């Protein structure tokens with residue numbers, strides 16, 4: 001069924017909205033940590049590793065003067081990474097009001113206890129909104145097109161329904177210029193499902209995380225029914241405690257193609273570390289971020305349990321079809 005705007009029309013039940021609210025409230029309630037609190041976190045090295053992965057993605061794909069769209073930007077933890085890439089313009093959108101407020105504070109350079117620094121060199125627009133429901137192409141019509149879009153540790157929140165997954169991809173595709181790049185990180189469904197198969201019941205984890213699938217989950221149903229709305233509860237110490245959804249990667253890849261977004265690469269975080277930690281500039285970056293010991297380059301400071309959490313994620317790069325206009 002088509003609505004007047006020519007989009008496929010899906011019925012969203014009330015529970016979808018409730019879950020989106022749950023996710024938003026969870027992130028909104030997370031307060032900024034002091035530097036001391038952050039350093040004392042049981043997953044501090046995992047946080048540093050994830051920052052390194054995002055930094056590498058940004059350094060590899062953002063170019064000087066780029067217009068960058070950060071979907072689900074959170075508290076603006078990546079602002080400094082974009083600044084280092086010397087982008088020309090930044091738009092950040094997140095559903096959590098509290099996070100957007102923190103992001104604004106950080107952008108304005110006030111009370112930034114993590115990095116006392118001068119203001120950012122690029123102009124920015126920060127908005128609170130649901131990236132997987134709102135027609136961002138309309139809201140951001142005056143800001144588009146973007147050269148690069150980033151969606152870090154967040155695209156899986158769109159996978160609660162087909163409508164939301166499609167809205168996410170339609171927004172990204174409409175806002176990117178031809179030849180523009182989408183970079184991101186999200187849970188690696190293959191790793192999670194493999195762990196579930198080896199688990200005794202519907203839950204597994206270690207000292208820093210646990211994942212629990214809903215009672216109604218069954219492998220048979222998983223294989224035969226819709227690839228959307230496969231929900232589990234994710235708990236990561238000092239970071240996450242909310243519902244998330246499995247994103248079967250082959251479905252993500254083919255759905256993205258429908259929106260002219262072609263896969264360039266996808267790598268599990270373990271493989272990503274293995275591949276990029278060979279390059280001197282990225283070893284150096286890892287050391288500066290504090291995610292690597294002072295010794296040789298194999299000496300990661302991550303605990304075994306943190307390293308297992310890293311394995312739950314993958315990094316991806318997609319490119320919007322078409323060639324950029326020559327100027």
Ligand code: SAM
Nearest residue numbers: 027072073074094095096130131152153154157
């Ligand atoms: N991208 C940031 C980063 O890497 O630091 C934040 C990652 S945090 C794990 C996930 C973020 O996704 C949260 O800030 C949350 O509010 C946001 N989010 C979840 N669902 C969203 C939605 N429907 N629209 C916009 N943001 C959403």
